[in-house]
Amino acid sequence: MSTDTTGAAQSPPTDPPAGSSAVSVGVAGVWRRVRGPLAFLVGASVLGVLVSLNAVPSPIGDLDPEGANPDGSRALVQILRDDFDVPVTIARDTDEAVAAAGADSVLVLVKSHRLTAGELDRLAGLPGDRLLVQPTTQAIKALAPGVEVTGRGDDRDVLSPECTLEAARTAGDARTGGELYSGASTACYPAEGGSALVRTDSGDATVTILGSGDPMRNRFLAYEGNAALMINLLAGDGVVWFLPDVPSTGGASDPVDLLHPGFLPGAGMLLAALLLLALWRGRRLGPLVAERLPVVVRASETTEGRARLYTARRARPNAAEALRSGALSSVRPRLGLGTETAPEAVVEAVSQRSPRDPEQIRALLYGGPSDPYTADDTALVRLADELDALDREVRE
Amino acid sequence: MAITGRAVFLAFVGVLLVFLAAPAGTWVLWAVLGALAALLLTDLALAANSRRVRLEAGGATSVRLGEDAAVFLIVANPDKRTLRATVRDAWAPSAVAGPRVHDLVVPAGERRRVETTLTPVRRGDQHRAHVTVRSYGPLGLAARQSTHAVPWSVRALPPFHSRRHLPGKLSKLRELDGQHRAMIRGQGSEFDSLREYVPGDDVRSIDWRATARRETVVVRTWRPERDRRLLVVLDTGRTSAGRVGDTPRLDHAMDAGLLLTALAGKAGDRVELLAYDRRVRAQVRSQGRGSTLQAIVRAMTPLEPELVESDSAGLVATILGRQSRTRQLVVLLTDLNAAAMEEGLLPRLSALTARHMVLVAAVGDPKVAEMAAQRGDAQSVYGAAAAQKTLAERRRITAELRRHGVEVVDAGPEEIAPALADAYISLKAQGRL
Incomplete structure (x- = not known):
């Protein structure tokens, strides 16, 4: 291989061979690799757009006449329209409500707290009947003067009509528990502190006040006499369902407006710049090179392991024997003795060179039945030191 | 991009x-x-x-x-x-x-x-x-x-650090040559040539028969035997992975093997290589004349210690099964590990020594000697005792090997290469190759 390539190096440059030496993926390779997932993503997006093209999002909200959510009132509106042929007009601001209201229609007002005093006054001037659902005291004052909020019952209460009002009497029990009123000519669904449904007559029109929105909510419509009560109250020549939109905040400024005009575009550009920064720092100059590393084992590891074992078990007899055999192997050759020499001969030979007592030498080199050097660790340290001293004496 | x-x-x-x-x-x-x-x-x-x-x-x-x-x-x-x-x-x-x-x-x-x-x-x-x-x-x-x-x-x-010992060992080798044969004369020398007597020559080397044919006194000259065969065996099993100093035992063994190869090549002997653990890892055979040093260096280079127990039976069988039936010097570079030796090589050694001259070279760990000398507190003394135990086992294995007629070289990492070279020179001087 080596001679081939060096030989080629001396030849004049030619066109690159058919097979490039490149091993990394090129543009074509990247395209080949990503086109499958890309096609899938594009297909999924197109399908999603197509599916959602005809779907109109239904509004969701409490007592919303178009809301199909549990707290909405779409069911009631549908029943009125389809089964009783009552034209239901949905108004979402005062102008629409004023335009739609007529002398023979019922104006249903929910969420009256969203209305200003001026709007309430405009409503008060409208002809026709009204149904106020849990109105504010302000709304009561404007639309049904004389009626007062006198109590508050449990929202979950199911009350009995106990009155002469035809609509309530035929409907029977209904989940009308909520705010309680008094001071009206007709009062139904009494509870402690007042009645949940009251009606006053003001000239040619009636104003009905209902203390709870529950009878008209989708979730409760099917229970008790809820549906019957509402249909009785509303089935007529027309209904204008007025759900005021949440009033806009008007003069309060948007926090985005307080920012420098260059902030948002600048942040977008900064994002792009940071992305480039990440690309610049993150792109490696070629893949990492792996290397097979050799094992690292110290040759003395077994010896060190044995030393720790001796220490852990306080193996003094074994340690003393090892130290003595080491000392003997050093002393014997100096005295011209072989490995098989009897202890007596060794002790005698050593005692000729050492000033020590033969008994002491014997105890040092061979121990005995009661070995004084294995009593405790200090004695073992002393044994090592004395063996060293003996070795020096024999050497000199 | x-x-x-x-x-x-x-x-x-x-x-x-x-x-x-x-x-x-x-x-x-x-x-x-x-x-x-x-x-x-x-x-x-x-x-x-x-x-x-x-x-x-x-x-x-x-x-x-x-x-x-x-x-x-x-x-x-x-x-x-x-x-x-x-x-x-x-x-x-x-x-x-x-x-x-x-x-x-x-x-x-x-x-x-x-x-x-x-x-x-x-x-x-x-x-x-x-x-x-x-x-x-x-x-x-x-x-x-x-x-x-x-x-x-x-x-x-391989670095071949022991190269620096080569000139010294070569001059030692030359002392065995004819001119210096005064020191040694025996089995280890073979007849080289006849030349005229010069004052100072050993009178014992006068060839009387040749002298009788001529008018001058003629002496015989001698030279050490040549064309002997050496087989350097590297044990690449688990014991070769142990690090002595900062280098694995295997690398110390290679260094010693290379010095021996260079020396024997100069002395006219033929050196072959075998690296073995459970199978043959590398092998160099001597083809006719010429030094095998380069081939051995190349063969040694990619060797790495394997973490397996060496198969001594297989090793002995491989050595005996090689084509060369002639007697050779088998230099086994391994460790004097008691367990591995007693269960592996020792029982099979007689088969090897019957045919060949065997030399076992092992790198001793200076760390163990250092541990054996440490004193002071109980922990040091326990360490010293453990080291003495290791040394005693080495001594026992050495004695056992010598009893089988095996030469043993046991030296530290710095001394192993010159010690092995010395052992070779002394075997050559004694004519035991």
Whole structure:
């Protein structure tokens, strides 16, 4: 291989061979690799757009006449329209409500707290009947003067009509528990502190006040006499369902407006710049090179392991024997003795060179039945030191 | 592809621009982004194609560990555009390749040479992993990058530190030669030639028969035996992985084996190599005359210790099964590990010694000797006792081996190579080969 390539190096440059030496993926390779997932993503997006093209999002909200959510009132509106042929007009601001209201229609007002005093006054001037659902005291004052909020019952209460009002009497029990009123000519669904449904007559029109929105909510419509009560109250020549939109905040400024005009575009550009920064720092100059590393084992590891074992078990007899055999192997050759020499001969030979007592030498080199050097660790340290001293004496 | 710091700088300048010019409308952001993207893409399109770059390898193929080797790359640019590139010649970390990257400019149709210096820190084959070329556009904003396979390998040979002992041992060897034969005369010498007596020659070496045929006194000259066979056996099993100092036992064994090979080669003996653990890892046979040193160095280089127990039965069978039926000196470089020896080699040794002269060489660990000498507190003394136990086992194994008629060389990592050489010289002097 080596001679081939060096030989080629001396030849004049030619066109690159058919097979490039490149091993990394090129543009074509990247395209080949990503086109499958890309096609899938594009297909999924197109399908999603197509599916959602005809779907109109239904509004969701409490007592919303178009809301199909549990707290909405779409069911009631549908029943009125389809089964009783009552034209239901949905108004979402005062102008629409004023335009739609007529002398023979019922104006249903929910969420009256969203209305200003001026709007309430405009409503008060409208002809026709009204149904106020849990109105504010302000709304009561404007639309049904004389009626007062006198109590508050449990929202979950199911009350009995106990009155002469035809609509309530035929409907029977209904989940009308909520705010309680008094001071009206007709009062139904009494509870402690007042009645949940009251009606006053003001000239040619009636104003009905209902203390709870529950009878008209989708979730409760099917229970008790809820549906019957509402249909009785509303089935007529027309209904204008007025759900005021949440009033806009008007003069309060948007926090985005307080920012420098260059902030948002600048942040977008900064994002792009940071992305480039990440690309610049993150792109490696070629893949990492792996290397097979050799094992690292110290040759003395077994010896060190044995030393720790001796220490852990306080193996003094074994340690003393090892130290003595080491000392003997050093002393014997100096005295011209072989490995098989009897202890007596060794002790005698050593005692000729050492000033020590033969008994002491014997105890040092061979121990005995009661070995004084294995009593405790200090004695073992002393044994090592004395063996060293003996070795020096024999050497000199 | 890749982008440069310059492109990032430009993007940050763009941030400033967008921030200041934003009141003019949001189109400023899109304009700046578009301009940046256009610049990057243009630069990328104008960069020379990094995939089409032709690379050729060359340079050193072997290096002694610790020395430098130069390898080069010839970067040819067949494109019509100038190649401004950063080239990374990637080697494994232990090859210590430098410089890491090369910056170069290759005009269209031309070629340039870049050189990388390797200073391997590990013995064995070093392979070039790949070469990465990053080709920048004329604006230096974006680059095309691709990685190429340009195979080349450099063999890091064993360092042969013990080479410095060679002259001393050679002169020792020459003392055995004819002129100095006064010291030794016996089995170990073979008859070389006859020459005239000069005063000072040993009178015992006068060849009376030859003298009778001539008018002058003639003496015989001697020379040591030649053409003996040596088999260096490296044990690459688990015991060879243990590190003595900072080097595995195997590397110390190789060093000693190389000195022996060099010495024996000069002395006219033939050296062969066998590396074995559970199978033959490397083998060098002597083909006729000529030194096998180079072949042995090459064969040793890629050897690594294997973490398996060596199979002594297989080793003995392999040695006995080799074609050479003649007697040879088997130098077994292993460890005097009591357990491994007693269960492995010792029971099978007689089969080997019956046919061959066996010499076992082992590297002793100075750390153990150091431990044996430590005193002071209880822990040191327990350590000393453990070390003494290890040394006692070594002594026992040594004695056991000698009883089988095996020569044993047991020395520290620094002394093992000269000690083995001395053992060889003394065997040669005694004519025991």
